[in-house]
Amino acid sequence: MLNNFDKISTDIDLFLENCDSLIVLGIGNDIRGDDGLGPYIINQLSILKAYVLNNSNIDDIRQEININQNENQDNEFEFFDNVIDINTGNTPLDEGIDSYIDKLNVDVNESLIERMKKTFFINGGSVPENFTGLIKKINPSHIIIIDASLMNMEAGEINIVNKDNIVDISISTHSMSLAYLIRYLELENEFNILFIGIEPESMDLSFELSDNVKESSNGLVKLLFDKILGI
Template sequence: MKQFLKGHKKLVILGIGNEMRGDDGLGPVMAQKLAPYEKENFTVFDAKTVPENFTGAIKKEAPSHMIILDAVDMNEAPGHIRLVNKEEIANYNISTHAMSLSFLIKYLESTHPVKIILLGIQPKNMDLNRGISPEIQKSMDYIYRLLTSKIIS
C-alpha cells in the first residue's frame, strides 16, 4: 500500500457494494467510516452498486491515486485482504455491481492520469438481509486503522 501511494497528491477512496447483501456492504460501510477524514487531498465516495454514477465527481476531484474498496471472491478464507492490481481484476469475481470494474478503471484512466488499485476483502456471506460477518469486520477494522493512522491522517 505504501509503495502504491508513494508520491500521491490527491487520494480518492471509492467504496462499492450492496449493504443489503451481508459482506458485500463492506465498501459502502468503509466509505461512510472514512468520510469524516475528508480534506483537500483526500475524498471518499460511497458508490454503493453504481460506481459508474460517480465518474464525473471523481474526474472533478482529479486524483493522483484511487483505492477501490470492495468484496472480492478470491477463493480464500473469509476476511482475507488483497491488493488487486488493475490487470488482475478480471481474474476475480467482484461484488454485485453492474458495471465491470475493469471497464470503469479504463474509462477513468482515459480521462485523467490516475493510479488505481482494488483493495479486496474475501466475503463470507452475501445473502440478503445479513450483516457484516465478524471475520470481515475484523479485516475492515484493520484497513480503517491502516488508512486513518498511516495514510490520511
C-alpha cells in the same frame, strides 16, 4: 487478514508514494451482508476524517454526514462545485473504531488540513459508474477501490490487486466489470489505481457484516487512515 497484514501495509505505502490527492471509493450493496463492506469502510473513514478536522462529538458528526447526503441528493449540480465526502452515514461508528479514536494523537496543522481536503471518501454503492463524473472532476493522483471480492480465500482475507491485473481477471461480486470502470475513468487521464478486495462470508439479505469480515474491515480502516495521516 493478520497473515498478510505486513505485506498489505507495505503495498499501500508503495502505492501512496508521491500521492498528491486521493479518492477512496467503496463499492457494494449495504443490504446484502458482507457485500456492504465497501460502504461500511467509507462510512468509518468519513467519521474519522471529520473527527480529526473538527474534533467534534461523534454523534454530531454522524448527523452532519446525514444532512450533507440529503442536501447532495437534492442539489447534485451544486454538490459537484463544492465537493465533499459523499456517504450515507447510516452505519454507526463501530466499537472497534471507537477504541482507535481514543488512541489517536494527531497534530492538526495546516499541512494535515490541506492533505485532508485532498482526500475524498466516496460510497459508490452498487453503481460506482454513477460517480465517474465526480471522480474525473476531482481528478485525483491516486484512487483506492474497495469491494467484496470472490477470490477463493478464507472469509475476511484481504488481497491487493494493481489495475493492470484487474484488467485480466474478474474478482468483483458485482455484474459491472471493474476493468471496464477503470478503462472508462482513464479515457482522458491515467490514474494510479489500487484495488483492495475482501473475501465475503455471506451476501444474503442483511444489514450486518459477518464477524470475520467486520474485523478485517475495521483493520483496513485503521491501516488506511494511518497511511492517509502519514502521506
